[in-house]
Amino acid sequence: MASETMRLVRPVLRAHCRDLGALAAWSLVETLPVLLSGTLVAAALDHGFLDGRVPHGLLLLLAYGVTMVIGTLGTRQAMPHTAAMVESLRDALIGKVVRAGLHRAVYPESGAGHSGGSTTDVSTVARLTRQVETVRQISGGLLLSLRGVVLAMVAAMIGLCALDPLLALITGGAVLTAAALTALLSRVLRRRHVALLRAQEELARRAGPQLTGIRDVVTCGAWKTAGRTVGAGVDAEAAAAVASARAGAGRIAVVAVGTRLPFAIILLSSPWLVSSAVLTPGALVGAMVYLLQGIEPALRAMVQTVSNMGLQLSVTLHRLTDFIDVPPRPPSGTAPLTGAGAGAGGGTATDIALRDVLFAYGPHAEPLFSRLSLDIPYGSHLAIVGPSGIGKSTLACLAGGLERARCGVVTVGGIPVPELAEDELRRRVAVVPQESYVFAGTLRENLALLRPDVPESELDAAAVALGLGETVRRLGGYDAAIGSPGLLSQGERQLITLARVYVSEARVVILDEATCHLDRTGEERVEDAFIARPGTLIVVAHRITSALRAERIAVVGQDSLTVGSHDELLRKSAEYAELIGYWSSAGESAEPAGESAEPAGEVAEAVTSRPRPLV
Structure with missing residues (x-):
C-alpha cells in the first residue's frame, strides 16, 4: 500500500x-x-x-x-x-x-x-x-x-x-x-x-x-x-x-x-x-x-x-x-485505411458497409437492429430519417465505428472496424453530434483541434463556405480568446464545431443533427459545403429539406431499414410518407430555402411549437 x-x-x-x-x-x-x-x-x-x-x-x-x-x-x-x-x-x-x-x-x-x-x-x-x-x-x-x-x-x-x-x-x-x-x-x-x-x-x-x-x-x-x-x-x-x-x-x-x-x-x-x-x-x-x-x-x-x-x-x-489503475484500452487493429483518400483528390474509395448487423445496448436488452445491412459508397450523400428514439443516431455511430455490433460486421474500405488502426479511423471518419464542444482558448485552437497545421487560407475558405465569417469578425479574428464558450450562441458553437471537421482530414463526415440550432438557410449552406467537399456525407436529418438534398435516404423503422430516393420511398415506404406528411403539416416545405414563401424563423417556430417525431 x-x-x-x-x-x-x-x-x-x-x-x-x-x-x-x-x-x-x-x-x-x-x-x-x-x-x-x-x-x-x-x-x-x-x-x-x-x-x-x-x-x-x-x-x-x-x-x-x-x-x-x-x-x-x-x-x-x-x-x-x-x-x-x-x-x-x-x-x-x-x-x-x-x-x-x-x-x-x-x-x-x-x-x-x-x-x-x-x-x-x-x-x-x-x-x-x-x-x-x-x-x-x-x-x-x-x-x-x-x-x-x-x-x-x-x-x-x-x-x-x-x-x-x-x-x-x-x-x-x-x-x-x-x-x-x-x-x-x-x-x-x-x-x-x-x-x-x-x-x-x-x-x-x-x-x-x-x-x-x-x-x-x-x-x-x-x-x-x-x-x-x-x-x-x-x-x-x-x-x-x-x-x-x-x-x-x-x-x-x-x-x-x-x-x-x-x-x-x-x-x-x-x-x-x-x-x-x-x-x-x-x-x-x-x-x-x-x-x-x-x-x-x-x-x-x-x-x-x-x-x-x-x-x-x-x-x-x-x-x-x-x-x-485501469487496464489498457482494448487493442485496436493495425490495418491502415488505404481507401481514406489522403488528399482532396482522394485515392481509393472508402466504402462503408454494414452486413447482418445485430445491435443492443445491453446483454439483456431488446435488439435495436437485427440483420441490418446497408451500403454507403465513398463520395455518396445519405440522409437518415425516422421517428424519435428509433435508432438513427445509433445507426450513424455504427457506420462511424463509435458503436460495435454484437453480431454481423461493419467495414470501412472493406476492412472490419475492429481490425482498423483506431487513430487513423478517427482521423478519417468524423462524427459531429448535436452537442457542440467549444473549448476555452483561441478561435484558431478550436478550429485547428483536429488538424493543428491547417493553413489560415483553409480556415478562411471554411469560414466563407459555412457562414462563420461574421462570428470570426465579431470575436476579433482567429487569435481571439474564447474565455467562456457560453458567450457564443448555440448556432455559433455549432458552426465552430462544423468548421473544425471541415478543415480536418476526415473523408467520411457524419452529421448527427449537427445543424439543429441553425435556420433553414444556414443548414442548407452547411450541407452544401460538405457536399462539395471531397468524401462521404451522412446526415441524420430533422428537416425535410435536409433529406431532399441527399442522393439517397435511409428510413429507420422498427427493426427495419428502407433505402432509396425521395420518389422511390414515397412509393414503397409508409413510414417515409408519414414523415413527409408530418413535416408538411408542421410548416416544412420541399422548396429550396431561398425560394420559400415562409421565413426560416417562422418555419422553425412552427416546427418547435408542436411535438416532433424526429430528434
Missing part, C-alpha cells in the same frame, strides 16, 4: 523540491521553542530565581518568549509551501480520476468497469467529490502536523538528554513503546476504515439509481422498496462508522503509556533525584516542561491526529489507485 501511495505522491514531490526545502528550513525554525524551552526554564530557576537573581531569571524567560515568536513566524512561512504541494496533488489526482472515469466509460469492454457496471458514474462522482477532497484536506493537515511532531519529538529528546541522559532513556523507552502500540492499533484501524469506505461506496451505488429515478419510484408507489434498499446501505455505513470509532478509542491508552507513565515515574522519584543531587530543582522542572510542552503534545498529535490522518490518507489513496 505504501508503494502505491508513493506512486501517486512522488511526482508531485519531485516537482516541488524547492517547496520541500523551504518547508524543511522553516520547520526547523518552528521547533526552536521546543528545543530551548526546558533548558531556558531550568536556567531561569537554577541561575535566576533560586539563586536570588530575579532579573536574570526574567531575562531567560523573556528569551523563551522570543523563541516562541520566532517559532510562530516559522509556522506562518511554512503555510504557502504546504499549500503549493497540496493543491498540486489535488489537481494531479483529479486529472487521473477523470481520465480513468472516461476510460471506463468509453472502453467498458476492457474490463475496467468498477462497482458494478452501470453504477460506475455514481461511484466516480463519489470519488471525485469526497475522496479527492479528503486527500486534499488530510494531506495538508498531515504535512503540517507530521513535520511538527517529528521535529518536536527530536528536539525535546535532545533537550532531555542535555539535562540528564537517564531521563532521556526513561522517556525514550516509553515513547518507543507507544509507537509500537500505535503500529499495532493502526492495522485494526486500517481494516475498519477500509470497511467504512466500502460501505460509503455501496451506499452511493444503492442510492444513485433511486435518486435519479425518484419520479418512477413515486409513480409506481415503490417508495418502501426504495427505502429498504437505501436504508440497508445507510445502516451498513453507520455500523462501519461505529466500529471505526470504537477502535480509535485505543489511542487514549497509547498516549498514557508514552507521556503520563514517564511523567509519573519522574514525579515519584523527584525527592530522591533532587536530594541525591542527580538533578537540580531547575533541571527537574525543565524536564517536566519537555515532557508536558514538547513530547506529550507531539505524541498526542502523532497518535490522535497524524496516525488517524495518515490512515485515512493511505486508505483513500489506495482506493483511488484501484480506480485509477
Whole structure:
C-alpha cells in the first residue's frame, strides 16, 4: 500500500523540491521553542530565581518568549509551501480520476468497469467529490502536523538528554513503546476504515439509481422498496462508522503509556533525584516542561491526529489507485485505411458497409437492429430519417465505428472496424453530434483541434463556405480568446464545431443533427459545403429539406431499414410518407430555402411549437 501511495505522491514531490526545502528550513525554525524551552526554564530557576537573581531569571524567560515568536513566524512561512504541494496533488489526482472515469466509460469492454457496471458514474462522482477532497484536506493537515511532531519529538529528546541522559532513556523507552502500540492499533484501524469506505461506496451505488429515478419510484408507489434498499446501505455505513470509532478509542491508552507513565515515574522519584543531587530543582522542572510542552503534545498529535490522518490518507489513496489503475484500452487493429483518400483528390474509395448487423445496448436488452445491412459508397450523400428514439443516431455511430455490433460486421474500405488502426479511423471518419464542444482558448485552437497545421487560407475558405465569417469578425479574428464558450450562441458553437471537421482530414463526415440550432438557410449552406467537399456525407436529418438534398435516404423503422430516393420511398415506404406528411403539416416545405414563401424563423417556430417525431 505504501508503494502505491508513493506512486501517486512522488511526482508531485519531485516537482516541488524547492517547496520541500523551504518547508524543511522553516520547520526547523518552528521547533526552536521546543528545543530551548526546558533548558531556558531550568536556567531561569537554577541561575535566576533560586539563586536570588530575579532579573536574570526574567531575562531567560523573556528569551523563551522570543523563541516562541520566532517559532510562530516559522509556522506562518511554512503555510504557502504546504499549500503549493497540496493543491498540486489535488489537481494531479483529479486529472487521473477523470481520465480513468472516461476510460471506463468509453472502453467498458476492457474490463475496467468498477462497482458494478452501470453504477460506475455514481461511484466516480463519489470519488471525485469526497475522496479527492479528503486527500486534499488530510494531506495538508498531515504535512503540517507530521513535520511538527517529528521535529518536536527530536528536539525535546535532545533537550532531555542535555539535562540528564537517564531521563532521556526513561522517556525514550516509553515513547518507543507507544509507537509500537500505535503500529499495532493502526492495522485494526486500517481494516475498519477500509470497511467504512466500502460501505460509503455501496451506499452511493444503492442510492444513485433511486435518486435519479425518484419520479418512477413515486409513480409506481415503490417508495418502501426504495427505502429498504437505501436504508440497508445507510445502516451498513453507520455500523462501519461505529466500529471505526470504537477502535480509535485505543489511542487514549497509547498516549498514557508514552507521556503520563514517564511523567509519573519522574514525579515519584523527584525527592530522591533532587536530594541525591542527580538533578537540580531547575533541571527537574525543565524536564517536566519537555515532557508536558514538547513530547506529550507531539505524541498526542502523532497518535490522535497524524496516525488517524495518515490512515485515512493511505486508505483513500489506495482506493483511488484501484480506480485509477485501469487496464489498457482494448487493442485496436493495425490495418491502415488505404481507401481514406489522403488528399482532396482522394485515392481509393472508402466504402462503408454494414452486413447482418445485430445491435443492443445491453446483454439483456431488446435488439435495436437485427440483420441490418446497408451500403454507403465513398463520395455518396445519405440522409437518415425516422421517428424519435428509433435508432438513427445509433445507426450513424455504427457506420462511424463509435458503436460495435454484437453480431454481423461493419467495414470501412472493406476492412472490419475492429481490425482498423483506431487513430487513423478517427482521423478519417468524423462524427459531429448535436452537442457542440467549444473549448476555452483561441478561435484558431478550436478550429485547428483536429488538424493543428491547417493553413489560415483553409480556415478562411471554411469560414466563407459555412457562414462563420461574421462570428470570426465579431470575436476579433482567429487569435481571439474564447474565455467562456457560453458567450457564443448555440448556432455559433455549432458552426465552430462544423468548421473544425471541415478543415480536418476526415473523408467520411457524419452529421448527427449537427445543424439543429441553425435556420433553414444556414443548414442548407452547411450541407452544401460538405457536399462539395471531397468524401462521404451522412446526415441524420430533422428537416425535410435536409433529406431532399441527399442522393439517397435511409428510413429507420422498427427493426427495419428502407433505402432509396425521395420518389422511390414515397412509393414503397409508409413510414417515409408519414414523415413527409408530418413535416408538411408542421410548416416544412420541399422548396429550396431561398425560394420559400415562409421565413426560416417562422418555419422553425412552427416546427418547435408542436411535438416532433424526429430528434
